[in-house]
Each structure stands twice: as structure tokens, then as C-alpha cells.
Amino acid sequence: MAKGNDPYAVLPVAKAMQVFAYVTSQAHDVTLTEVVQALGMPKTTVFRYLQTLSAAGFFAHNVVQDRYGVGERFRELARMDAVYHSLRSTAQGEMDGLVGGFRETVNLAVLADDEVVYVDIREAARSQRFQARIGHRHPVHSTSLGKAIAAFLPVEAVERLVCTEFEQRTYRTLTDARTFRRHVEEARRRGFAMESGENEDGVTCVGVPILDDKGYPIAAVSLSAPDNRMQVLADRAAEALQDAARRITASLPSISLHGSV
Amino acid sequence: MAKGNDPYAVLPVAKAMQVFAYVTSQAHDVTLTEVVQALGMPKTTVFRYLQTLSAAGFFAHNVVQDRYGVGERFRELARMDAVYHSLRSTAQGEMDGLVGGFRETVNLAVLADDEVVYVDIREAARSQRFQARIGHRHPVHSTSLGKAIAAFLPVEAVERLVCTEFEQRTYRTLTDARTFRRHVEEARRRGFAMESGENEDGVTCVGVPILDDKGYPIAAVSLSAPDNRMQVLADRAAEALQDAARRITASLPSISLHGSV
DNA sequence: CCGGGGTATTTCGTGGTGCGGAATAGTTTT
DNA sequence: AAAACTATTCCGCACCACGAAATACCCCGG
Numbered sequence: 001m002a003k004g005n006d007p008y009a010v011l012p013v014a015k016a017m018q019v020f021a022y023v024t025s026q027a028h029d030v031t032l033t034e035v036v037q038a039l040g041m042p043k044t045t046v047f048r049y050l051q052t053l054s055a056a057g058f059f060a061h062n063v064v065q066d067r068y069g070v071g072e073r074f075r076e077l078a079r080m081d082a083v084y085h086s087l088r089s090t091a092q093g094e095m096d097g098l099v100g101g102f103r104e105t106v107n108l109a110v111l112a113d114d115e116v117v118y119v120d121i122r123e124a125a126r127s128q129r130f131q132a133r134i135g136h137r138h139p140v141h142s143t144s145l146g147k148a149i150a151a152f153l154p155v156e157a158v159e160r161l162v163c164t165e166f167e168q169r170t171y172r173t174l175t176d177a178r179t180f181r182r183h184v185e186e187a188r189r190r191g192f193a194m195e196s197g198e199n200e201d202g203v204t205c206v207g208v209p210i211l212d213d214k215g216y217p218i219a220a221v222s223l224s225a226p227d228n229r230m231q232v233l234a235d236r237a238a239e240a241l242q243d244a245a246r247r248i249t250a251s252l253p254s255i256s257l258h259g260s261v
Numbered sequence: 262m263a264k265g266n267d268p269y270a271v272l273p274v275a276k277a278m279q280v281f282a283y284v285t286s287q288a289h290d291v292t293l294t295e296v297v298q299a300l301g302m303p304k305t306t307v308f309r310y311l312q313t314l315s316a317a318g319f320f321a322h323n324v325v326q327d328r329y330g331v332g333e334r335f336r337e338l339a340r341m342d343a344v345y346h347s348l349r350s351t352a353q354g355e356m357d358g359l360v361g362g363f364r365e366t367v368n369l370a371v372l373a374d375d376e377v378v379y380v381d382i383r384e385a386a387r388s389q390r391f392q393a394r395i396g397h398r399h400p401v402h403s404t405s406l407g408k409a410i411a412a413f414l415p416v417e418a419v420e421r422l423v424c425t426e427f428e429q430r431t432y433r434t435l436t437d438a439r440t441f442r443r444h445v446e447e448a449r450r451r452g453f454a455m456e457s458g459e460n461e462d463g464v465t466c467v468g469v470p471i472l473d474d475k476g477y478p479i480a481a482v483s484l485s486a487p488d489n490r491m492q493v494l495a496d497r498a499a500e501a502l503q504d505a506a507r508r509i510t511a512s513l514p515s516i517s518l519h520g521s522v
Numbered sequence: 523c524c525g526g527g528g529t530a531t532t533t534c535g536t537g538g539t540g541c542g543g544a545a546t547a548g549t550t551t552t
Numbered sequence: 553a554a555a556a557c558t559a560t561t562c563c564g565c566a567c568c569a570c571g572a573a574a575t576a577c578c579c580c581g582g
Contacts, residue, residue: 008312008560010540012569013277017317024338027345027371027480028380028395032530042571047531051269056278066530067395070342077285078339081331084288110288119289134289134328219288269531271569273540293559303542308560327559 015041016049023050023059024074029067079255084110087210087219088120090251094244095122095221101240102233104225105131107205109145110218112137114161116146119219138199141166141180142173144207145220147193150184152209152217158184172197192238196227204230208241213254221245276302277310284311284320285335290328340516345371348471348480349381351512355505356383356482362501363494365486366392368466370406371479373398375422377407380480399460402441403430405468406481408454411445413470413478419445433458453499457488465491469502474515482506 022038023030032050036043050068054061057073091108098106099122108120115137123131132138140146140161150158162177174180187193196204207222221244223237224230230237283299284291293311297304311329315322318334352369359367360383369381376398384392393399401407401422411419423438435441448454448468457465468483482505484498485491491498 006312006316008309009316010273010277010309010313012271012273012540013310013313014317016271016274016277017314017319021317021334021338024342026396027348027373027378030396033528034396043530044532044571045569048269048271048569049274051267052271052274053278055267055270056275056282058278070346073282074339075342075346077282078335078342081285081336082339085331085336087288112288117288135287135291135295273569294557304559305542305561306540309540 012049015045016053019046019049020053020058023053023068024070029062029065029069031067035068079257082253082255083212083218083257084119086251086253087248090248091120091210091219091221094248095120098122098221098223098240098244099124102223102225102237104223104229104233104237107132107145107222107224109143109220109222111140111146111149114140114164116140116143116149116220139167139169142169142195142199143222144193144195144205144224145222146207147180147183147187147195148207148209148220148222149217151187151193152211152215169199170197170201174198190238191242194234196230202227204234206230206234206237206241208238208245210245210248210252212249212252212256212258214256214258216256216258218252218257221248273310276306277314280307280310281314281319284314284329285331290323290326290330292328296329340518343514343516344473344479344518345380347512347514348509351509352381352471352480352482355509356381359383359482359484359501359505360385363484363486363498365484365490365494365498368393368406368483368485370404370481370483372401372407372410375401375425377401377404377410377481400428400430402427403434403456403460404483405454405456405466405485406483407468408441408444408448408456409468409470409481409483410478412448412454413472413476430460431458431462435459451499452503455495457491463488465495467491467495467498467502469499469506471506471509471513473510473513473517473519475517475519477517477519479513479518482509 018039019035022035032043032047035046039046050059053059054068057071059068060071061068095106095108103124105121105123107118109116109118116139118132118134118136121132121134140150150161162180166175168175174183183193191208193207194205203224204227205222205224207220209217210219210221212218221241223241225233279300280296283296293304293308296307300307311320314320315329318332320329321332322329356367356369364385366382366384368379370377370379377400379393379395379397382393382395401411411422423441427436429436435444444454452469454468455466464485465488466483466485468481470478471480471482473479482502484502486494
């Protein structure tokens with residue numbers, strides 16, 4: 001059973017994951033003894049794992065018939081991963097296409113905790129100074145990515161965003177909610193957002209939202225380039241990004257995370 | 262937080278699940294230090310969990326950029342759960358309806374390891390002697406559930422089934438592959454399967470497959486009753502079961518497990 | 523009403539192991 | 553070349569995960 005001679009394996013965790021996999025793969029809710037018999041582990045041990053996993057919300061312990069099943073916490077995570085996974089994999093080809101066409105950096109980002117989080121980045125082999133990294137966060141108000149997403153968010157969500165203080169990243173950064181709202185309005189009208197040296201001196205970005213099947217902006221793609229080079233590219237880039245975004249939207253599955261609660 | 266003073270909580274497992282949840286909920290692949298900072302755990306500890314979870318296949322360790330993401334093992338489990346969960350929840354109402362209409366026991370089952378596994382059972386308040394229990398397994402060849410599923414399985418899958426020895430559960434149990442095939446053929450033609458005292462003396466069952474959007478039989482519903490009572494019910498039951506199965510199929514999501522590999 | 527076989531909990535003492543600080547190695551940035 | 557950042561490895565000790573066995577809780581059948 002592949003005891004896993006991995007010197008860094010934490011045995012309780014590894015064994016708990018076996019239990020996890022077993023319970024999850026059964027079509028029915030299981031009992032303690034069933035797991036014990038299936039996995040050949042001591043009853044006490046399995047009992048503790050089931051308790052722990054239930055306490056963490058990954059399992060649901062049906063107390064009346066003493067059965068354990070998959071919990072909502074797990075399903076939430078699974079849905080999230082499904083969306084993000086398909087987003088990244090369908091976006092991949094489009095991003096490569098854009099980099100190939102423009103020879104400039106292309107970014108993919110989502111919104112998390114009212115910040116823009118970079119999820120994937122393809123950079124043209126040129127100067128990679130000042131580029132963001134995967135996982136890094138930037139403010140919504142200073143990026144084309146943020147403005148593009150905000151443009152298609154429900155109004156109340158945008159209003160929540162403008163509550164926070166606007167960090168001034170460059171001398172061009174919008175620090176005032178009024179101007180920010182105007183930019184967002186414009187982005188909504190045009191279908192794409194722009195930002196010039198508001199996030200990083202000397203670089204201009206064009207950003208386009210990626211909408212799910214319900215029209216909710218789950219992410220955004222952007223192309224960023226030095227100000228001078230972008231002047232020539234801007235129009236073509238906006239077009240190309242919008243096309244790419246449409247295609248990504250089209251091949252996304254229809255598991256919305258933002259159901260009308 | 263919530264240190265969870267649950268006396269049975271296994272700390273390594275609980276902490277590993279925190280890591281699990283964090284990594285899974287990020288849209289991007291994460292680094293060790295990112296997790297450490299986000300969760301405030303010691304680096305060594307998180308490192309070990311990431312290693313363990315990767316070794317178990319729940320995470321995928323991208324070695325070139327030292328990032329951890331969700332692994333395919335997790336996705337498989339998630340898909341499986343999604344299908345089973347929606348199966349059970351959409352079947353629920355239909356089963357209740359059937360029990361209400363016929364006042365006889367209604368079963369829901371899937372195929373696993375070439376056996377019929379009971380996933381949900383609603384029994385009329387009458388004699389509940391001899392009923393199967395959730396999680397119990399019965400042979401394919403002796404149950405209407407099994408025959409119903411087999412009837413819509415690809416031929417090669419059915420041939421694999423008949424390879425195994427046919428356990429003789431009652432004196433009426435089909436023990437010969439030839440007869441079994443004939444029954445399966447007939448079930449396919451009629452759209453429902455029958456079984457009389459072949460699994461349990463004195464009880465007769467009508468079973469109907471639940472097909473996914475690709476026509477693959479992911480489960481079956483059956484109604485079982487004492488032989489004498491079933492004689493009157495059989496025709497109506499077959500009709501009602503088929504209607505129910507159709508409705509269940511219709512409200513199933515389209516995540517097929519049995520993609521044409 | 524009283525067993526009996528099946529569950530799930532609880533207890534408890536021990537040995538193994540998970541822990542995390544600190545040292546190391548490896549990589550990218552300046 | 554050095555600095556600043558990563559990820560890994562080492563190591564000794566406290567602790568806590570372990571599992572056998574005892575207990576408590578059923579649900580059935582007599």
C-alpha cells in the first residue's frame with residue numbers, strides 16, 4: 001500500500017487522507033466500522049480522524065444514524081477549484097496567443113478580499129523588471145484589471161470597494177472615489193479598462209473582464225507595456241483582449257460561485 | 262482559528278486541513294512561504310504537510326517553480342462527490358413520492374466493484390424484515406437493480422460481469438450466464454428489470470436504471486414488495502419508476518464520470 | 523424484562539514521532 | 553560578490569497520537 005518512505009510524510013495526515021478519500025468516493029454515507037473494515041485501520045484511529053474531519057467541516061456527521069458523509073466545506077472548495085482550474089486552463093492558450101501577437105506581458109487575475117490577485121502571468125522575453133508575480137496582490141483602483149472587474153460588479157460591491165482608503169502607488173494613482181467611479185463607468189461603457197502609470201511608473205495597461213455565464217466578472221486579463229509602446233498597441237490590444245475574454249467565457253463550465261444568495 | 266477543544270481532534274490532521282483549505286481556495290498555485298504567512302504556522306510544519314498532501318496526490322507539486330496546487334486526485338474525488346451528491350438529492354423527492362404512492366420499499370443503488378451498493382432506502386412503515394441497509398452490497402445478477410444497470414452498460418462491461426461466479430442466494434437465483442444475459446436483454450428492451458425471489462425469498466423487485474446525459478447507467482431505483490402484493494403493482498410500478506428515473510436524469514448535472522477515455 | 527450481538531465512545535499508559543528552532547543549501551536580486 | 557530571499561535538512565525533546573481494552577449505547581429477539 002505504498003507506505004511512503006517519504007521522510008517528510010506526517011503519518012497521521014497521510015492516514016487521515018486515506019479515510020478522506022474513502023468516504024468521499026463512496027456514493028453513500030458511511031459508518032465508522034465500514035471505514036475500519038475497508039481500510040484495515042484500528043477503530044480508535046479512524047474514529048478520531050472522522051471526528052477531526054467533521055469538526056473541520058470537511059465531513060458531515062449525521063448524528064441520528066451515526067454516518068459520515070461529505071460536508072459542505074469540501075463542496076465549496078471543490079466548486080472553487082473547478083472554476084479556477086478551468087479558468088486557468090482555458091485562459092492559458094489565449095494568453096499565449098496574446099503574448100505571441102503583441103510581444104508584451106499578459107496577466108490573468110481574480111478579485112480576492114477586495115484586492116487584485118495575479119493568477120497567471122506570461123511575459124514577453126523582454127525586460128521583466130517591475131513585473132508582478134503570481135500570487136501578488138495589487139489594489140483594485142490602481143490596476144486596469146481591478147477597474148475591468150469593478151466595471152461589471154453589482155453596484156453595491158463597487159460601493160464597498162470605495163469605502164477603503166486608496167493607496168497612492170504613483171503620483172498618477174487615483175486617490176479619489178469620484179474619479180475612480182468615473183473610470184469604472186467608462187470601462188463598463190467601452191468594455192475594457194485602461195490605466196497609465198497609476199500602478200507602476202512608466203507602464204500602461206489595458207484590462208478586460210472575464211464574465212461567467214451569468215455575467216459576473218470572475219476574473220480579468222490585461223496586457224501591459226511601457227507607455228510609449230502601448231500608445232501604438234492600445235486599440236488593437238483592447239480588441240484582441242475582448243475577443244480572448246469572450247472565448248474564455250464560452251469554454252467555462254457553468255458552476256457559478258456567486259449564486260444569487 | 263477555533264482551536265477546537267474537541268478531545269478527539271488529531272492536531273496534525275486538523276492543521277493539515279487548514280493548509281488544505283487554504284491552498285484549494287487560492288486561484289493560483291502557492292509557495293511554501295505564502296502558506297506560512299497566511300496561516301501563521303511554523304515553516305517546517307507547513308512544509309511537511311505540503312509534502313504529505315502532495316505524496317498522497319491531493320496536491321500537485323510543481324517542482325520547477327516550487328509551487329503547490331490542487332492535484333488530480335482531489336478533482337476526481339470532487340467530481341465523484343458532485344455526481345453522487347446530486348444523484349441522492351434529486352432522487353430523494355422522487356423516492357418519497359414512490360413510497361407515498363405504493364407504500365412499499367424503494368431503493369437507490371449504484372454499481373461499485375461489480376456489485377450493487379445500496380445508497381438510499383425508503384421503507385414503508387410495514388414489515389421491514391429482510392431489507393437491505395445503506396452501504397450493503399448485493400450481487401448484480403440477483404437484483405433488479407443490478408439487471409437494470411447491466412442492461413444499459415456497454416457490452417464489454419456486461420461480459421466482464423458474467424466472468425465471476427454467480428452466488429446462489431435463493432433457489433431461484435440465476436446461476437447461469439446464459440439466462441442472465443437473456444434477462445438483461447429483456448430489461449433493455451422493456452426499459453425495466455424484474456426479479457422474483459432471486460435475491461430474497463418471497464420478495465419481488467422492479468428496477469429501473471438512471472442514465473446520465475450520455476446514456477450511461479450511473480444508478481438504479483427499484484421498488485420491492487412481497488410477491489403477492491407485487492403482482493398487482495408491477496405494471497404501475499414499472500411505469501412510475503421509469504417516470505421518476507427520467508425526471509432524476511433530467512435534473513442531474515452534466516459532469517460525466519465515465520467519459521469516453 | 524432480560525440478555526446478546528451489534529454498534530459507538532471513553533479511558534489510559536506508553537513509545538514513537540511530530541515539532542519547530544536553527545543550521546544549511548540553493549536561487550534570484552542588487 | 554554579496555545580500556536577501558527562498559526551500560530543505562538536522563536534531564533532541566516534549567508531547568500527544570496510538571490502539572487495546574473497557575465501557576456505554578443501542579436495537580432485536582426471546
